[in-house]
């Protein structure tokens with residue numbers, strides 16, 4: 001089986017900044033669930049930005065289904081297959097209502113209004129926020145915004161999810177609902193988070209991002225927890 005996504009020999013530094021990545025490589029297979037832990041500033045968000053083509057690496061390749069992502073068309077394909085939950089949900093919600101936001105992607109893909117509504121309603125219900133559908137995003141709480149942003153990602157049915165701090169700001173019920181949803185979701189996902197309790201419940205496959213490299217953690221949960229002591 002070929003990996004769904006490969007990151008090969010990635011090097012990156014922000015202008016006037018230190019090296020964030022030094023020949024970082026890793027791969028993820030269809031339906032594989034992994035998480036990335038690492039200190040503040042380790043580069044988790046930056047890695048997601050580079051995968052999504054929001055930042056250009058100094059060196060290295062992003063390979064989707066065995067094909068190097070080079071052209072605008074390749075990138076369009078990648079963004080269809082990979083759904084990205086931004087760390088800040090404000091970056092993801094821009095329509096007059098939450099329902100409009102969640103319907104935006106399916107409508108853009110050519111679904112009818114009825115079908116887009118059905119898809120959006122299903123995902124909003126799954127996340128327990130269907131009652132918020134007609135609220136404007138600015139009138140949602142932080143946790144509600146995060147779930148709303150996640151709904152706008154899930155509704156597109158991507159093959160791979162990149163989730164940046166998905167559990168941040170969620171109450172106990174929403175947190176547990178999200179754990180169960182991700183456990184049962186038959187999709188590949190990379191979760192970056194500091195919420196080790198959440199990660200322990202979703203996947204045993206942990207990496208630590210440190211000194212510009214991704215290091216697989218054996219006895220993942222214990223070792224990663226040590227990192228945070």
Ligand SMILES: Nc1ncnc2c1ncn2[C@@H]1O[C@H](COP(=O)(O)OP(=O)(O)OP(=O)(O)O)[C@@H](O)[C@H]1O
Nearest residue numbers: 014015017020038039040041042043044045046047
């Ligand atoms: N726009 C930017 N310009 C310059 N440097 C940046 C920029 N964004 C991030 N950085 C730097 O790049 C490094 C990686 O940041 P990044 O946000 O990817 O880390 P992170 O692992 O996601 O952190 P956190 O756990 O706090 O979310 C940090 O040293 C940060 O200060």
